[in-house]
Amino acid sequence: MNDSLETTSPTGRRQPVRTATIVWGLLIMAAGILLLAWLLTDISLDPMAVLLGLLIGAGAALLIGGAVAAFGKQDKAGKRPQAS
Numbered sequence: 789m790n791d792s793l794e795t796t797s798p799t800g801r802r803q804p805v806r807t808a809t810i811v812w813g814l815l816i817m818a819a820g821i822l823l824l825a826w827l828l829t830d831i832s833l834d835p836m837a838v839l840l841g842l843l844i845g846a847g848a849a850l851l852i853g854g855a856v857a858a859f860g861k862q863d864k865a866g867k868r869p870q871a872s
Contacts, residue, residue: 807853815846 819842826833 811849
């Protein structure tokens with residue numbers, strides 16, 4: 789079983805899953821769960837506060853994911869690949 793987060797492109801090369809795809813999927817899931825909790829229980833949610841929290845969390849996750857992707861590209865020898 790392959791546990792890596794990679795997909796196969798039409799050319800057959802493996803590509804890593806994009807951080808933005810994961811973050812937006814989590815954002816939509818969180819919004820759906822909060823909506824269900826609000827509708828099915830007596831929880832009182834301020835929509836603007838929830839939206840603000842979700843957007844701040846998504847923005848932070850996108851920034852951190854981008855930084856990890858930019859600075860985390862190293863080969864097996866521990867060196868960054870040279871730009872060509």
